[in-house]
Amino acid sequence: MTTTASPTSAAVAPAAPTSAAAVALRPVPTGASRITAGFWHERQEANRRQAIRTGYEKLQTAGNLQNLRIAAGTATGEVRGPIFMDSDVYKWLEAAGWEYGRGADAEVLGWIREVTEVVAAAQAEDGYLDSVQQVRGRGERYVDLPWSHEHYCAGHLFQAAVAVHRTTGETGLLDVAVKLADHLVATFGPGRIEEVDGHPVVEMGLVELYRETGTREYLDLARWFVDARGHGIIETKHGKQPTYFSDRVPVREATSPEGHAVRAVYLTAGAADVAAETADGELLTALARQWEGMLASKTYVTGGIGSRWDWEQFGDHHELSPDRAYAETCAAIGSVQWSWRMLLATGEARYADLVERTLYNAFLPGVSLAGTEYFYVNPLQLRHGAHAEEERSAAHGRRAWFDCACCPPNIMRTLSSLDAYVATSSAAGVQLHQFATGTVQAGGARLRVATDYPWDGAVRVEVADPGTGAWELALRVPAWAEGATATVAGEAVEVRAGEYLRLHRTWSAGDVVELTLPMGVRVVEADPRVDAVRGCVAVERGPLVYALEQTDLPEGLVADDVRVRVAELRGAPAEHRPELLEGVTVLQLPVHAAVHADEVPLYRPAGDEPAPQAAEEVLTVPAVPYYAWANRDLGAMRVWLPRA
Numbered sequence: 001m002t003t004t005a006s007p008t009s010a011a012v013a014p015a016a017p018t019s020a021a022a023v024a025l026r027p028v029p030t031g032a033s034r035i036t037a038g039f040w041h042e043r044q045e046a047n048r049r050q051a052i053r054t055g056y057e058k059l060q061t062a063g064n065l066q067n068l069r070i071a072a073g074t075a076t077g078e079v080r081g082p083i084f085m086d087s088d089v090y091k092w093l094e095a096a097g098w099e100y101g102r103g104a105d106a107e108v109l110g111w112i113r114e115v116t117e118v119v120a121a122a123q124a125e126d127g128y129l130d131s132v133q134q135v136r137g138r139g140e141r142y143v144d145l146p147w148s149h150e151h152y153c154a155g156h157l158f159q160a161a162v163a164v165h166r167t168t169g170e171t172g173l174l175d176v177a178v179k180l181a182d183h184l185v186a187t188f189g190p191g192r193i194e195e196v197d198g199h200p201v202v203e204m205g206l207v208e209l210y211r212e213t214g215t216r217e218y219l220d221l222a223r224w225f226v227d228a229r230g231h232g233i234i235e236t237k238h239g240k241q242p243t244y245f246s247d248r249v250p251v252r253e254a255t256s257p258e259g260h261a262v263r264a265v266y267l268t269a270g271a272a273d274v275a276a277e278t279a280d281g282e283l284l285t286a287l288a289r290q291w292e293g294m295l296a297s298k299t300y301v302t303g304g305i306g307s308r309w310d311w312e313q314f315g316d317h318h319e320l321s322p323d324r325a326y327a328e329t330c331a332a333i334g335s336v337q338w339s340w341r342m343l344l345a346t347g348e349a350r351y352a353d354l355v356e357r358t359l360y361n362a363f364l365p366g367v368s369l370a371g372t373e374y375f376y377v378n379p380l381q382l383r384h385g386a387h388a389e390e391e392r393s394a395a396h397g398r399r400a401w402f403d404c405a406c407c408p409p410n411i412m413r414t415l416s417s418l419d420a421y422v423a424t425s426s427a428a429g430v431q432l433h434q435f436a437t438g439t440v441q442a443g444g445a446r447l448r449v450a451t452d453y454p455w456d457g458a459v460r461v462e463v464a465d466p467g468t469g470a471w472e473l474a475l476r477v478p479a480w481a482e483g484a485t486a487t488v489a490g491e492a493v494e495v496r497a498g499e500y501l502r503l504h505r506t507w508s509a510g511d512v513v514e515l516t517l518p519m520g521v522r523v524v525e526a527d528p529r530v531d532a533v534r535g536c537v538a539v540e541r542g543p544l545v546y547a548l549e550q551t552d553l554p555e556g557l558v559a560d561d562v563r564v565r566v567a568e569l570r571g572a573p574a575e576h577r578p579e580l581l582e583g584v585t586v587l588q589l590p591v592h593a594a595v596h597a598d599e600v601p602l603y604r605p606a607g608d609e610p611a612p613q614a615a616e617e618v619l620t621v622p623a624v625p626y627y628a629w630a631n632r633d634l635g636a637m638r639v640w641l642p643r644a
Contacts, residue, residue, distance in 0.1 A: 012029040012030045012031060012101060012166045012167060012420075013027040013028075013029055013030055013166075013417070013420035014098075014159070014163070014208075014337075014417045014420060015027065015204075015208065015273065015337070015340065015341055015344065016029075016166075016208070016211055017211070017276050017277065017344060018210075018211050018277060020277075021276045021277050021279075022275075022276055022277075022278075022279035022281075022345070023276050023344045023345050024344070024345060024346055024347035024426060025343065025344050025347050025424035025425070025426050025431060026344070026424055026425055026426065027344065027420050027421075027423075027424055028420070028422070028423045028424060028425055028430075028440055028441070028442045029420070030098065030101045030102065030166075030167070030417065030419050030420050031101065032440070032441040032442060033419045033420060033422050033423050033438070033439075033440050033441075033442075034419055034438045034439050034440075035418065035419050035422065035436045035437070035438040036437055036438040036439065037437040037438070038436055038437040038451065038452065038453070039436065039453065039454060039455075040418055040436045041436070041437070041438075042582065043364070043367075043371070043415055044102070044415050044416070044418060046369070046370060046371030047095075047099075047367075047371050047411075047412055047415040047416060048099055048102070048103075048416075049371070050370060050371040050372045051095075051367070051371045051372060051408070051411070051412050051415075052092075052095060052096055052099055052108065052412060052416075054372050054400070055092045055095070055408060055409055055412055056092065056096075056111050056115075058400075058401050058405070058408070059088065059089055059092060059115070062080070062081065062085075062088075062401060062405065063079070063080030063081055063085065064081065064085045064086070064088050064089050065089065065115065065118055066079075066080070067079040067080060067081070067085050067086070067131040067132055067135070068086065068089065068118045068119060068121070068122040068131045069118060069121075069122070070131065070135050071122040071131035071134040071135050072118070072121035072122040074121060078135075078136075079131060079132050079135045079136050081132070081403065082132075082403070082404055083132050083133065083136075083147065083148055083149050084132075084149035084152055084153055084199075084406075085131065085132055086129075086130060086131050086132070086153040086156075086157070087149065087152060087153045087156045087406070088405050088406065088408075088409050089115060089119065090119075090153065090156035090157045090159070090160040091156055091160070091406075091409035091410055091412070091413050092115075092409040092412060092413075093112060093115055093116070093119075093160035093163070093164060093173065094156070094159050094160040094163040094164075094409075094413040094416075094417075095409060095412035095413035095415075095416045096108050096111060096112050096115075096164075096416075097112065097160065097163035097164035097166070097167045097168065097416075098163050098167060098413060098416035098417040099416040100112065100164075100167050100168055101163075101166070101167030101168075101416075102416065102419065109168065112164055112168065112170075112173075113170075113172070116164070116172045116173045116176070117172075119157075119173065119176055120172065120173075120175075120176050122134070123176055123179060123180070126183055127179040127180045127181075127182055127183030127184075128141060128180070128183055129153075129154070129157070129176070129180050130148075130149075130150045130153055130154075133148060133150060142187070142193060142195070144238070145195050145196065145197050145198060145234075145237075145238070146197075146198035146234050146238050146240045146245060147198055148197075148198075149197065149198070149199050150197065151184070151196075151197030151199075151201075151202040151225075152197055152198075152199040152200070152201050152202065154180055154181075154184060154202050154205065155200075155201035155202035155203070155204060155205030155206070156201060156205065157173075157176070157177050157180060157205070158177050158180075158181065158202070158205030158206060158208060158209045159201075159204065159205050159208055160173060160177075161173040161174045161176065161177035161178075161209070161212075162174070162177075162208045162209060162211075162212045163413075163417075165212060166212070174212070174213075177209060178209070178213060178215075181206065181209055181215070181218055184202075184206075184221060185217045185218065185221050188221065188224075188225075189220075189221055189224050190224065194228065194233070195228075195233055195234075195237055196225055196228050196229050196233055196234065196247070197225075198234065198240075198245050198263070199245075199260075199262075199263050199266070200225075200229070200246065200263055200266045200267035200270060201266045201270070202222070202225060202270075203222045203225050203226055203266075203267065203269075203270025203271065203273065203274065204222075204266065204269055204270040204273055204337070205270075206218045206219065206221055206222035206225075206270075207219055207222045207270065207273035207274060207277060208273070210222070210277070211277075219274070219277055219278070222270060222273070222274055223274045223278060225270075226251055226267070226270060226271045226274050226283075227250070227251070227252075229245075229246060229247055229250070229251060229267065230246070230247055230248065230249050230250030230251055230253070230254070231247070231250060232247060232248070233247060234247045235247065243258055243259045244259045244260050244263075244311055244313065245259060245260070245263065246258065246259045246260070246263055246264045246267050251267065251268070251271050251283070251286060251287075251290075252282065252283060252286045253286070254286065254289075254290050255289055255290065255293045256290055256293025256294050256296075256297070256298060256314075256317075257290055257293075257294050257298070257305075257314055258313075258314050259311075259313055259314065260306075260311060260312050260313055261305050261306030261312060261313060261314050261326070261328060261331040261334075262306075262312065262328060262330045262331045262334050262406075264314065264334075265305070265331060265334035265335050265337070265338050266334050266337070268287055268290060268291070268338045269334060269337040269338040269341055271283060271287055272284070272287055272338060272341035272342055272345060273341060275287065275345065276341070276344065276345050284345055284346075287338075287342065288342065288346070291338070291339070291342060291351075294314075295354065296317075297317035297318050297527075297529075298314050298315070298317065298319075298320075299320075299354075300320055300322075300325060300327055300362070300380060301361075301380070301524065301526070301538050301540075301545055301639065301640075302327070302357070302358075302361035302362045302365075302378070302380065302545050302626060302639070303332065303335065303354060303357040303358030303359075303360075303361050303362040303363075304325060304327030304331070304332055304358075304361070304362035304378055304380075305327065305331045305332070305335055305362075306325075306326040306327055306328050306331045307319050307320050307321060307324070307325055307326060307327075308324075308326060309324065309326050309377075309389075312326055312328055312331075313326075317529075318527060318529040318530045318531070320526070320530050320532060320533070321532035322379065322380035322381040322532060322533060322638070322639060322640050323379055323380070323381040323382070323383060323532075324379070324532075325377070325378065325379045325380050325381075326377050326379075327362060327377060327378040327379065327380075328376060328377055328378070328407070329362075329363065329365075329366030329367075329374070329375060329376060329377075329378060329407040329410065329411060330406050330407050330410050332358050332362035332363040332366070332378075333363060333410050333411070333414050335354070335358050335362070336355050336358050336359060336363065336414070336421075339351045339352075339354045339355045339358070340355055340421060343355070343424075343433065344424065347426070347431075349476050349477075349479075349498060349499055349500055350479070350498070352433040352434070352476050353476070353478055353479050353498070355421065355433070355434070356433075356434060356478065356543050357543065359418075359421075359434075360454065360543045360544055360545075360625075360627060361543075361544065361545045361626055361627060362378060363411070363414065364627040365378050365626060365627045365628075365629065366378060366407060366411055367398075367408075367411045367415075368398050368631055369581060369582050369628065369631050372400060373397075373398035373399060373400055374398050374399060374400075374401075374402070374407055374408045374411065375394060375398050375407075375630075376391075376392035376399075376402055376404075376407050377392050377393065377394055378394070379394050380547075380626075380638070380639040380640060381637065381638040381639065381640065382394055382395060382635070382636055382637045382638075383560055383636060384550070384558045384559060384560050384635070384636040385636075386636070391403065392404075394630070395634075397630055397634040398630060419438070421433070421434055422434045422436055422438065422440065423440045423442065424442075425442035425443045428471065428472040428474075428504075429443060429445075429471035429472035429473055429474065429504070430442045430443055430445060430447065430471070430472075430473055430474070431474040431475075431476070431500065432447075432449070432461065432473075432474070432475050432476065433476050434476075435449070435451050435453040435454075435459050436449065436451065436453065437449055437450050437451055439464075441465075443467060443471060444465075444467030444468060445463065445465055445466055445467035445471065445507070446463075446464045446465035446467075447461055447462065447463060447464060447473075448461070448462045448464050449461050449462075450462075453517075453542070453543075454542045454543050454544055455519075455542075455576055455583075455584075455585045456519065457481075457484075457516055457517030457518060457519040457542060458514065458515075458516050458517075459475070459514070459515040459516075459517070460512060460513075460514050461473070461475065461512065461513040461514075461515070462510065462511070462512050463507045463508070463509060463510065463511040463512075464509065465509060466506075466507035466508055466509055466511070467507075469506065470504060470505055470506040470507075471504070471507070472502055472503065472504040473502075473503045473504075473507070473513065474500040474501065474502045474503070475500060475501045475503075475513065475515050476500055476501075477495055477496060477497050477498065477499055477500065477501055477515070477517070478497065478498070478517065478543065479497055479498035480497070480522065480540070480543075481497045481517045481518060482497045482518070483497075483518045484497060484515065484516060484517050484518060485515075485516045486501055486513065486514060486515045486516065487513070487514050488503055488505075488511070488512075488513050489511055489512065495515070501515065517542065519541055519542050519574070520541070520570075521539060521540075521541055521569060521570055521571070521572045521574070521587060522539070522540045522541065523537050523538075523539055523540075523566050523569045523570055524537065524538050524539075524540060525537050525538075526538075526640075533640040535642055535643055536640035536641055536642050536643065537564065537566055537569070537640070537641055537643065538639050538640055538641070539569060539572070539587060539589065539623060539641070541574060541585065541587060544625045544626070544627070545625070545626045545639060546587055546623040546624065546625060546626060546639070547623060547624060547625070547626040547629050547637050547638060547639045548562060548589070548591075548621065548623050548637065548638055548641065549624060549629050549630075549632070549633075549635065549636075549637050550633070550635030550636040550637065551632050551633040551635055552621055552622045552623075552624065553621055554619065554621070557593050557619065557621075558636060559635070559636035559637060559638050560636060560638070561593055561594040562591045562592070562593065562594070562621075562638070562641060562642075563591065563592040563593070563594050563641070563642050563643065563644035564589065564590070564591050564592065564641045564642070564643060564644060565590075565592070565643065565644050566643065568590040568618065569589060569590065572587050572588055572589050572590065573587075573588050574586070574587055574588075575588060580624075581624060581625075581628040581631055581632075584624055584625055584628055585625075586622040586623065586624060587622065587623040588620050588621070588622055588623075589620065589621055589622070589623050590618045590619070590620055591618070591619050591620075591621055591641075592617070592618060592619070592644045593617070593619065594642075594644075626639055
């Protein structure tokens with residue numbers, strides 16, 4: 001088979017469909033799409049300055065790299081950590097690769113080369129690579145695929161190798177990945193070992209490796225893994241309950257994702273890659289149906305997914321308790337990856353809408369503003385005096401690392417590659433999906449974008465270089481943005497929320513499009529079938545979901561006891577406070593204090609809802625963006641506010 005063939009896609013991006021792929025949109029490569037200032041740039045810079053460096057250090061001290069050295073025979077001792085320790089190394093390598101693509105850095109490149117040498121030395125002669133299994137398993141391979149994560153680690157290696165190759169041009173890690181992929185092709189599939197790994201991600205990795213090398217066998221194996229799942233292999237071969245592993249219902253028949261949330265969305269993201277590269281419309285339709293099912297009844301208002309601490313799973317339909325929300329940061333990242341691939345395949349704005357909601361409100365809370373401490377789980381409520389059940393509990397606050405450290409390097413690679421999620425191109429022109437100050441170069445044209453989003457709804461797009469001929473500039477108008485307006489060269493144009501503003505013309509240098517999104521307070525409630533928040537409302541502004549934190553409440557008022565009236569919330573003023581939480585817009589919410597629980601019995605006769613009393617005291621308290629909570633004092637917090 002091939003080793004380092006010429007890439008079939010020139011895009012320097014995490015998901016880069018080949019020229020033959022059945023997609024509506026193509027990513028603008030990293031470098032041609034640059035976030036240069038503003039909100040996301042600040043988060044990326046914290047990631048670059050702090051997280052990448054501390055991540056490298058943690059891989060040393062936590063034992064990840066030592067495990068690989070032991071497997072290579074260059075060190076002695078017992079391997080440490082979970083069975084999937086290698087995957088943290090690979091996610092960090094991917095992050096370092098994309099970070100090098102954002103800006104060449106000799107130190108980062110040195111780390112990449114050093115870690116690549118450690119990985120390569122651990123690889124077996126036939127391509128097999130999994131340090132913990134090689135040492136702790138005493139050479140046994142693939143004997144417990146539901147739990148061994150051997151393919152899972154391989155998938156993350158493939159994604160890391162592609163990132164490093166695309167950004168540095170160096171082939172060391174790609175050679176390791178190709179050797180392992182060739183081993184998997186020779187070992188798994190029809191007539192060979194007909195099993196699937198308990199944790200999907202190898203599907204995405206194999207497809208991206210196919211895109212980078214042109215080796216068709218990688219795509220074929222990815223497709224086999226997608227279609228083999230859901231037929232009870234894990235139950236038949238290993239006696240394991242199939243739902244947790246997304247092995248109960250075939251991907252083509254499922255109506256919504258189920259089981260372990262991260263596993264489920266990594267699988268659907270990989271299936272979307274397969275659908276694109278094989279022009280499989282039936283598979284894409286099935287994935288759209290699953291996505292719709294997830295959004296309809298299994299997604300938190302933040303975009304977070306996974307409502308059960310029990311095995312980190314999706315719950316039943318409408319099972320979305322705020323205080324027991326698991327909403328793992330890795331699950332949010334998997335959701336973004338899936339929605340992004342569905343956007344590339346279809347060009348439909350709803351997928352970009354969920355990417356935005358998830359990035360701001362389900363992904364970003366997972367990392368501190370400093371970029372060095374992390375949440376594994378992201379509940380929408382922390383009760384007063386909450387008990388910390390385990391290291392991943394939000395009641396501990398963010399932590400510098402975890403024994404199961406899947407989330408920190410996953411956050412790093414997402415922030416490092418975020419430029420690639422801003423814009424796409426097509427035969428029609430250029431599309432802007434996420435709003436950030438920066439530049440976009442695609443289709444022969446160059447754009448300059450200026451905005452103070454998410455604090456301000458004004459987005460200014462200047463055509464710096466119009467290229468040649470007529471083409472379409474498309475700007476996503478979020479579904480929440482009813483009342484948005486736009487002008488082109490000063491002339492008003494029609495705007496519809498939930499769609500793309502499409503402007504087709506022959507452009508001139510200096511032409512300006514101004515999109516203005518309404519930034520008033522929105523008060524939302526859940527479907528009544530979401531029992532846990534029935535009678536509650538949440539507050540949003542722009543793309544952000546807001547929360548009340550105990551640290552902002554007056555003495556004597558506990559967050560658990562706050563009550564609100566919808567009519568009063570709608571007119572809440574917004575105030576930008578540059579000194580607070582690295583600069584946030586605060587909402588001044590009018591709230592009521594409930595009668596303290598000690599003063600009333602736990603259960604009592606029900607009465608009619610009281611009418612507002614003219615003399616009732618109303619307090620004004622600040623609400624902050626949910627992503628920024630727990631960056632000051634750790635205390636009670638809530639997103640869903642009970643009605644008075």
